[in-house]
Every structure is written in C-alpha cells, then in structure tokens.
Amino acid sequence: MSAAEPALVDVAVIGGGVVGCAVARELAGFDVSVALIEARGDVGDATSKANTAILHTGFDAVPGSLEARLVARGYALLGDYAKATRIPVEGTGAVLVAWTDEERGSLESLRQKAIANGYLDCEILASEAVYALVPHLGPGVLAGLTVPGESIICPWTTTLAYATEALARGATLMLGTRVTGVSVADDVTTLATTRGLVRARWVVNAAGMGADVIDRMYGFDRFTVVPRRGELIVFDKQARPLADCIVLPVPSSRGKGVLVSPTIYGNVMLGPTSENLADREDTSTTAAGMEFLLGKGRAIMPSLLEEEVTAAYAGLRAATEHGDYVVDVDADRRYLLIGGIRSTGLTASMALAEHAGLQLAGAGLALAPRVGLPPVPVLPNIGEAFPRPYQRADLIESDPEYGAIVCFCERVTRGEIRDALRSPIPPCDVDGLRRRTRATMGRCQGFACGADVESALHATDLA
Amino acid sequence: MTGPPLTVQADVAVIGAGPAGLTAAIGLRRLGVGVVVLEREAEAGGIPRITHHTGYGLRDLHRMMTGPAYAERLVQGAVDAGADLRIGAMVTDWSGDRSVMVTSPEGRWRLSAQAIVLATGARERPRSARLVPGDRPAGVLTTGMLQDVVHGGRAVSGGSIGSRAVVVGAELVSWSAVLTLREAGCRAVLMTTEHERIEAPAALVWAGRSVPGLPVSRRTRVTRIMGRHRVEAVELTRLDTGQTRTFACDTVIFTGDWIPDSELARAGGLDMDPGHRGPVVDGALRTSAHGVFGAGNLLHPVDTADVAALDGRHVAGQVARFLEGGTGPQAATRVLPGAGFAWVSPGLLRPADPPPRERLLLWATEHRSAPRVVVRQGDRVLRRRLVPWPASPGRVFRLPWSVLAGVHPEAGDVTIGLG
Structure with missing residues (x-):
C-alpha cells in the first residue's frame, strides 16, 4: 500500500465510508493531493456496509432541504456512475403500502411531497392494483403509492469503486489509522493518528459515526451522533420471486414501519428496526429486534416467513439531533464538516462530494482540473441480475479459475477471490472478501x- | 487440449457424489447404464470424507469403516464400475426437463440425460438460520465447517477454533463434533439440547463418555452470542423456566438441524415436502418430474450414510426400469405426518413400489420410549401398532412399510402419527 505518512497533503479526508470515499475521489479529480484516512482496516466497513441499499429518488425528503437536493442530484450522478463502473443497480421500483385508513389518507400528501421534490412519477393505486404488483402481500392492503424510480444498488461496490478511483487518481489511502487529535496552525493542520502525524492544508470530516468526536477536536459543540441500530433479516434467494419490488411502509403515527426489499444479491431483506444506543460499535442483533421484524414480516408478506433465513445483522446509522445534512465549512481553519448523513447518504454520496468540492473552493481551496485522469475503473460484478463469471463460457475458457466455484451458495469462483486479493484495495478479512465477492454470505x-x-x-497473508 | 463439447449426453446424470449418488452410479453401471456423476466439491465422497470417526458402511458394505475410508471406497467403486465422475463441476440451473447447466474449470456446459438422480444431500442450519441473536464474532461454526477446517488440514487465519467449546445439539452429529474438537485441541465444555434427552449412537457414546466432564444442559437454548471479535460467552435459557445464565466459551458449534440442499429440486419446479423441505418422492424415489429421481439425505435429512447409500442402490434399479420404458406409475396416495412427527419419507405411496429397504423414515418431534403408531386414512384408523424401539427427536424413526398395508388408493391422504 501507499506510504504511511505523506509529508504534506492538500486535503485530508477523515472517514473511508461511502461519503468519505466519494469526497476523496471527487477531490482527487482536481490538481490537489489527497489522503483518505480510515480508522478501520477496510473502506466501507462501518455504517456504509449495513445500509438498506436503496438508490432513492428522494420523493419523500423534506422539500427544500439540503438532503432533498443532494439525494435527487446524487440519484442521477450515481445512476450514471454505476453504468460506467458496473456497480450493480436494479430498477425494481417501490410501492408504499397503506394498511390503515390513516396511512391511506396520507398517500395523497406524500404524492404532493414527491411533486414538491421534483419527482412526478408517483401514482396512487387501489388495493387490487397493489396486489397485482406484489401478489404475496398479506391480507388487508387498502391502497398504495408507487415510486417507479426507486432502485436497489450494491453499497459495497459503490464504496469500493469510489476508493479505487480515488487511488487511481493519486490519492493516498491510510487504513487502520484513527485520528486522535487535531492541531490547526496558520497554513497547516496536523492530525495526530494511531499511525503517526498527518499534515494537511485542508481537512474534511466525513467520519460518520465519529464525526462529532472529530468536530469537537476543532472546539465545536454543534451536534452529537447517536448510534441508531437497525436490525435486518435477509431471507434465502428462493424467496426472491415473492418480492419483485421494494415494499415500503407509509410513515404514520404507528411509527416508521419496516420495508421488504429485494436485494441486489438476489435475496429478500426485511427491516430495519430503529433503536438508539449508547455504544457506537454495538452491531449485535437482539431477540426483541428479530421478534419485532418477524411479526411485521408475517403481516406484510406471510409467505416470506416460510422461507429460510440466510443472515441477520445490524447496522448503525449516525443519527443526529438535526433533521438535515450538516455540511459546513470553516474557511479560517480550512475545515469542512459533512455530518448528519443518514441512510440516504449512499444515494447522495456523489452529490455530497460535488457539494463538498464547491464549499471548499468557495472557502479558498484552489481546485484546478487535473489533466490526464485515468479511465473510470470497472468493478467486478456481484449483482445477481447481471452475468457473473461462473455463467460466462468465454471467461472460463480464457481462465479456468473462473470455472472453479468455491462458494456454492453464492457461486463465487476462485478467479474472483484471487482478483479481489490482488485488487488495488484488497480485503483484510473474510468480511472484506465477502463485500467484494459475496463469498460465504449465502445460505450455508x-x-x-x-x-x-x-x-x-x-x-495471501503469507505471500 | 480441448474442452468438453458444449453438450454432454448421458443415459443418466447423477447430481452429487456422496454415498447416495456414488452408490446409485455403481448400481447403474452394473446394470449396464451409462452414468455421469457431477460433484461440485473438489473431491468426491460427500460428508463422510471429512468425518474421521468410525461407524460407516455397516448396512451397505457390511463392515465398519471410518468416514474417509468409506468415501474412498465408494469413489473407487464408482470409477471402477465405469462411471464418468466429474469433480469441481457444479450444476447451476436446469436447461430443460432432463438437462442441466454445469460450471467447471473445463467450461460452461450442458449435460443432457434420459434420467436424472438428485443426490445433493443436506446441510446443517447455520447460526443465522436458527435466528440466534447477539454479536457476530469469530468462533461460531457448524460441524461441517469445523470438520472441513480440522480434517482439510487447512490453516485458519481467524483462529476459528479456540479452546472451550459449547456444542449446540445432542444429535448423532453433535458427538462427531465433540470428537473433532478434541482432535483440534479444543475441549467441549458443554453440550446443549432443547430436548429432554440426548441421542448418541452406541459407537460414539463410548467415545463421548471418554471426554471427561462434558455436561449436557437439557431443555436449554442458546439465546445470545457475546463477544465483539471472538466468542466470549453464550447466554443459555432454560426452556421450562425462562431462566438465563451466561456461560463462558470461545467457540460455539451448531450441530444438526439439517435441511436438504434442495435448491436445484425447487428450481426445477418439483413438488416439495413442507416438512423436510426436500422433494416429494414415492417408493421408487420418483419425484414429481418425469424421469427425475431423488436419493439420500435430500429426501430425509438426515439418516446415516449407509441408509443414504442404500437409497442409491434402490434408485439405480428404479431408474434402469424407467429407461426400459414400460408402464407408467400407478395413482399415488399421499402419506403425511400426524401427531408427533415432522415428516414422512417417502411422502407418496404406490402399492407396487416399495421404498428402499421397505422402510418408511419419519422424524419425531417428541420422545417416546415405546411409541404407539397410528395409521389413519380419512376418518378410518387403519392400524395401531406398539413399536418396541423409541421415537426421538434428533434421529430418524424407521417403520416397516407394511404399516401401510390396507391403504385404499382412492380413500384420500394417509397420516402416520403417535397415539
């Protein structure tokens, strides 16, 4: 990997989640040197890895908010970027399902909200039409609202694509490097880290779950991150025909509800729960959470519960007391905060990066376009809807390793595992390999x- | 060097080279039938290959062997008999009624056959499928993974196996896990079962007892796993009182709780049994798809390897008969589990087609030391029989096929229950 301690970089980005990686990629596209600093051993290993993995249209954002603007813009940007880099995306569409009169009553205002957000394709459906769309819904559906543009996306490949391109553009990736202190001088900020000092002219705080901690190192007291745990249950691939589109809850006085969604890997997901915690690393699942989800699932789609569960896991969302994204630049101290990024941050990531660039430029960072940028990377496909190596006679003929299936449930070949281990950002553990290849994430x-x-x-450890 | 043609033709395609598939292939070859056997693993032999204790081969080979010796003998037998055995070849999809798509290092190819035997076996439900909450640390394995790690001679980077293990389950395979742990230098410090009683085969009880101080917690469930990076403890809950306690350990082995590897069967649209989740078959081991047969623990998760092998021997004759043509099967009567049973296999009765070994296999959900079996058809009780061997959750309960004598083909479903 790259040198552990660059002498002086123009910009240090703290946080190798989907947002930090997008920012590093964006800035590395200009004529500045960039260091991406991540506390964990891999990119996208915290909040970003346990996302509900939906590419949102932003139909239900608060109109006029920064989030609404960046989600809508990010949807278009990431949609295009995904095509170029082969990040798997499936345009499944979504339907919000109303089970009570109150929920039915709010569909029209949701439709109006979507229009206010510039999303015009929502349509209210009667009960029969909802069942025609999702035949396996449980009894009691009163009405629905379609959101045809909602899509599913691979959050792992997205983060990896950003980081890979940032590296190709010359950024330095510092993994396993936790920032422990900040000292701002006239021209240079020195970051104390668990791997020595990092000197940077500008600092971007995209530390997600730790963003408030970094922010306090600058002497601010503007927000507190409350880890909000979301537990998810992933059902066997054999359940996939039950859910061909995303089934969303209608927000109501009963609470936020849970969703049933196909996953880009060919499974069906049920979740998430929502529970505020004190511990920022507690990604354990709970008996109560599972019971709650199974109860909800039984009502939404009873036949789903007859299928086997492949995995249950929990992710942490970095909730704050602010309703909106907080992107705020301190020009004097050459510091940009990107905080309060909720689960929509995956969709908004490229727009957030673009926005961050504009903020930094406005505060005085010279961002001249870099000439001779490398081509956009093409990532290995791990989406179920697109051809995978095991299905490709041409690929196997040219390299038999693509015909050697190692992970049977997910049909991952030895060739893909080898490629991941030799890639610019290789995995450091089984979890990392899983996020790059799907190996071991299947039913067994x-x-x-x-x-x-x-x-x-x-x-490869030994090699 | 040229790869295989895009389509390979065979009289019979056997999918899965475990005891059932290999024995079926041997039987078919002896009857002069051409067989291609597909095995997705890099080595043929199935689960016995990684199970080093003895006790294999009793019913089919009439001797007592270790798992690897048994597997090797069956593999050699199939090769010697002239079966075309392809390892590292995984069936990924159907491409016709009796034709499948295969991926192997040789390429992506199609195998078309006159008949197909599905012998894809079974796997243990992993922790996630059992919905055990808690942290997701290293050190949580199934028996299969444990044995693959220990007997595959593979180095383990994460140090999956520690020094103090809790073994979840008290089925036959659980004892096998205890022995494998011991070989790996890890002590089983507790065995838990949700049932009242433990199950162990005679050959293993002795060995298990020689593990000093292995207590068994009955009517107990592991309800949480603790440990951020590596297992530190499990939470145990007494089913009868709800009382919980924390038990320190660094390894958890989930054993048993088998589910058939039936994805291919289901993808082919075969009728599936909601009880064992494998395909429904009749006594000839025909599935609901013409020319597609089943064998082994895909049909009864799980009985012992020799019983699976004898399915293979049985199905070979049935498939050969199918290839010769002749009359189609008679009308079938469904045989369903009644009170006290989770499933019956075979689940279809055709009086002209006795099942392998003329036995019905059932899975009990409660323990009875001298069970009274009641066979009903509609409202009518056909038979009550006191059976002198126990019915117990955790091992297959076998009944002679003769308990179904007198079933009327047109009088509706038959149930077998405990009275």
Whole structure:
C-alpha cells in the first residue's frame, strides 16, 4: 500500500465510508493531493456496509432541504456512475403500502411531497392494483403509492469503486489509522493518528459515526451522533420471486414501519428496526429486534416467513439531533464538516462530494482540473441480475479459475477471490472478501466453503 | 487440449457424489447404464470424507469403516464400475426437463440425460438460520465447517477454533463434533439440547463418555452470542423456566438441524415436502418430474450414510426400469405426518413400489420410549401398532412399510402419527 505518512497533503479526508470515499475521489479529480484516512482496516466497513441499499429518488425528503437536493442530484450522478463502473443497480421500483385508513389518507400528501421534490412519477393505486404488483402481500392492503424510480444498488461496490478511483487518481489511502487529535496552525493542520502525524492544508470530516468526536477536536459543540441500530433479516434467494419490488411502509403515527426489499444479491431483506444506543460499535442483533421484524414480516408478506433465513445483522446509522445534512465549512481553519448523513447518504454520496468540492473552493481551496485522469475503473460484478463469471463460457475458457466455484451458495469462483486479493484495495478479512465477492454470505454461511475461503486469505497473508 | 463439447449426453446424470449418488452410479453401471456423476466439491465422497470417526458402511458394505475410508471406497467403486465422475463441476440451473447447466474449470456446459438422480444431500442450519441473536464474532461454526477446517488440514487465519467449546445439539452429529474438537485441541465444555434427552449412537457414546466432564444442559437454548471479535460467552435459557445464565466459551458449534440442499429440486419446479423441505418422492424415489429421481439425505435429512447409500442402490434399479420404458406409475396416495412427527419419507405411496429397504423414515418431534403408531386414512384408523424401539427427536424413526398395508388408493391422504 501507499506510504504511511505523506509529508504534506492538500486535503485530508477523515472517514473511508461511502461519503468519505466519494469526497476523496471527487477531490482527487482536481490538481490537489489527497489522503483518505480510515480508522478501520477496510473502506466501507462501518455504517456504509449495513445500509438498506436503496438508490432513492428522494420523493419523500423534506422539500427544500439540503438532503432533498443532494439525494435527487446524487440519484442521477450515481445512476450514471454505476453504468460506467458496473456497480450493480436494479430498477425494481417501490410501492408504499397503506394498511390503515390513516396511512391511506396520507398517500395523497406524500404524492404532493414527491411533486414538491421534483419527482412526478408517483401514482396512487387501489388495493387490487397493489396486489397485482406484489401478489404475496398479506391480507388487508387498502391502497398504495408507487415510486417507479426507486432502485436497489450494491453499497459495497459503490464504496469500493469510489476508493479505487480515488487511488487511481493519486490519492493516498491510510487504513487502520484513527485520528486522535487535531492541531490547526496558520497554513497547516496536523492530525495526530494511531499511525503517526498527518499534515494537511485542508481537512474534511466525513467520519460518520465519529464525526462529532472529530468536530469537537476543532472546539465545536454543534451536534452529537447517536448510534441508531437497525436490525435486518435477509431471507434465502428462493424467496426472491415473492418480492419483485421494494415494499415500503407509509410513515404514520404507528411509527416508521419496516420495508421488504429485494436485494441486489438476489435475496429478500426485511427491516430495519430503529433503536438508539449508547455504544457506537454495538452491531449485535437482539431477540426483541428479530421478534419485532418477524411479526411485521408475517403481516406484510406471510409467505416470506416460510422461507429460510440466510443472515441477520445490524447496522448503525449516525443519527443526529438535526433533521438535515450538516455540511459546513470553516474557511479560517480550512475545515469542512459533512455530518448528519443518514441512510440516504449512499444515494447522495456523489452529490455530497460535488457539494463538498464547491464549499471548499468557495472557502479558498484552489481546485484546478487535473489533466490526464485515468479511465473510470470497472468493478467486478456481484449483482445477481447481471452475468457473473461462473455463467460466462468465454471467461472460463480464457481462465479456468473462473470455472472453479468455491462458494456454492453464492457461486463465487476462485478467479474472483484471487482478483479481489490482488485488487488495488484488497480485503483484510473474510468480511472484506465477502463485500467484494459475496463469498460465504449465502445460505450455508460457510458450511461448504468457509475453510476454503479462510485458507485463500491466509495464503495471501503469507505471500 | 480441448474442452468438453458444449453438450454432454448421458443415459443418466447423477447430481452429487456422496454415498447416495456414488452408490446409485455403481448400481447403474452394473446394470449396464451409462452414468455421469457431477460433484461440485473438489473431491468426491460427500460428508463422510471429512468425518474421521468410525461407524460407516455397516448396512451397505457390511463392515465398519471410518468416514474417509468409506468415501474412498465408494469413489473407487464408482470409477471402477465405469462411471464418468466429474469433480469441481457444479450444476447451476436446469436447461430443460432432463438437462442441466454445469460450471467447471473445463467450461460452461450442458449435460443432457434420459434420467436424472438428485443426490445433493443436506446441510446443517447455520447460526443465522436458527435466528440466534447477539454479536457476530469469530468462533461460531457448524460441524461441517469445523470438520472441513480440522480434517482439510487447512490453516485458519481467524483462529476459528479456540479452546472451550459449547456444542449446540445432542444429535448423532453433535458427538462427531465433540470428537473433532478434541482432535483440534479444543475441549467441549458443554453440550446443549432443547430436548429432554440426548441421542448418541452406541459407537460414539463410548467415545463421548471418554471426554471427561462434558455436561449436557437439557431443555436449554442458546439465546445470545457475546463477544465483539471472538466468542466470549453464550447466554443459555432454560426452556421450562425462562431462566438465563451466561456461560463462558470461545467457540460455539451448531450441530444438526439439517435441511436438504434442495435448491436445484425447487428450481426445477418439483413438488416439495413442507416438512423436510426436500422433494416429494414415492417408493421408487420418483419425484414429481418425469424421469427425475431423488436419493439420500435430500429426501430425509438426515439418516446415516449407509441408509443414504442404500437409497442409491434402490434408485439405480428404479431408474434402469424407467429407461426400459414400460408402464407408467400407478395413482399415488399421499402419506403425511400426524401427531408427533415432522415428516414422512417417502411422502407418496404406490402399492407396487416399495421404498428402499421397505422402510418408511419419519422424524419425531417428541420422545417416546415405546411409541404407539397410528395409521389413519380419512376418518378410518387403519392400524395401531406398539413399536418396541423409541421415537426421538434428533434421529430418524424407521417403520416397516407394511404399516401401510390396507391403504385404499382412492380413500384420500394417509397420516402416520403417535397415539
């Protein structure tokens, strides 16, 4: 990997989640040197990895908010970027399902809200039309609202694509590097980290769950991150025909409700719960959370509960007391905060990066376009809807390793694992390999391939 | 060097080279039938390959062997008999009624056959499918993964296996896990079962007992796993009182709780059994798809390897008969689990087609030391029989096929329950 301690960089981006990686990629497209600093051993290993993985139209954002603007813009930007880099995206569409009179009553105002957000394609459906769209919904559907533009996307490939392109554009990636202190001088800010000092002219705080901690190092007291745990249950791929589009809850006095969504890997997801915690690293699942989700799932789609569960996990969202994204530049101290980024941040990521660039430029960072940018990287496809190596006779013929399936449930080949281990940002553990290849994430959870996968990782440790 | 043609033709395609698939292939070859056997693993032999204790081969080979020796013997037998055995070849999809798509290092190809035998076996439900909440640390494995790590001789980067293990389940396979742990230098410090009683085969009880101080918590469930990076403890809940306690350990092995690897069967649109979740078959091991048969633990998750192998021997004759043509099967009567049972296999009765070993296999949901079995058809009780062997959750309960004598083909579904 790159040098551990660059002498002096123009911009240090703290946080290698989807937002930090997008910002690093964006800034590295200009004639500035960029260091991306991540506390964990891999990019996208915290909040970004356990996202509900929806590419949002922004139909239900608060009209006029920064979030509404950036989600709408990010939807278009990421949609195009995904095509170029082959980040898997499926335009499944969504339907909000009303189960009570109150929920039915609010569909029209949701439609108006979508229009206010510039999204014009929502349509209110009668009960029969909702069942025609999603035949396996449980009894009691009163009406629905379609959002045809809502899509599913691979959050792992997205983060990896940004980071990979940032590196290709010359950015330095510092993994396993936790920022522990900030000292601002006239021209240079020195970041104390667990791996020594980093000197930067400008600093971008995209630390997600730790953004308030970094912000306080600058002496601010503007917000507090409250880890909000969302538990999710992923059902077997055999459930996939049950849910061909995203089934969203209608926000109501009963609470936010849970969604049932196809996943880009061919499964069906049920969740999330929503529970504020004190511990910023507690991603354990709970009996109460699972019971709650299964109860909801039984009402929304009873036949889903007859399918096997492949995985249950929890993600943490970086909730704050602010209703909107907080993007704020301190020109004097050459510091930009990107905080309060909720789960919509995946969709908004490229727009946030663009916005961050404009903020920094407005505060005095010279951003001249860099000439001779490398081509956009093409990422290995791990989406179920697109051809994967095991299906490609041409690829197997040119390299038999693509015909050697190691992870049977997810049909991951030895060739793909090898490629991931040799990639510019190789995984450091089984979780990282899973996010790059899908290995071990299937129904057997490693019964058949776990040992093979571990030995492949171990072999490269020694190499 | 040229790869195989895009389409390979065979009389019979056997999918899965475990005891059932290999024995079926041997049987078919002896009857002069051409067989291609597809195995997705890099080695043929199935689960016995990674199970080093003895106890294999009793019913089918009439000797006692270790798992690897048994697997090797079956593989050699299939090769010697002239079966075309393809390892590292995974069936990924159907491409016709009796034709499948295969991925292997040789390429992406199609295998078309006159008949197909599905012998894809079963797997243990992992922790996630059992909905055990808590942290997701290293050190949580199924028996299969444990044995693959230990007997595959593979180095383990994450140090999956520690020194103090809790074994979840007290089925036959659970004892196998205890022995494998011991080989890996890890002590099983507790076995838990949700049932009242534990199950262990005679050959293993002795071995298990020789593990000093392995207590068994009955009527107990693991309700939480704790440990951020590595397992530190589990929470145990007494089912009868709801009382919980924390038990320190660094390894958790989830054993048993088998589910068939039936994805291919389901993708082919075969009728599936809601009880065991494998395909529904009749006594000839025909599935609902013409020319597609099943064998082994895909049909009864799980009985012992020798019973799976004898399915293979049985299905070979049935498939050969199918290839010769002749009359189609008779009308079938469904055989369903009644009180006290989760499933019956085979789930279809055709009086002309006795099942393998002329036995019905059932899975009990409660323990009875001297069960009274009641066979009903509609409102009519056909038979009550006191059986002198126990019915117990955690092992297959076998009944002679003769309990179904007197079933009327047109009088509707038959149920077998405990009275």
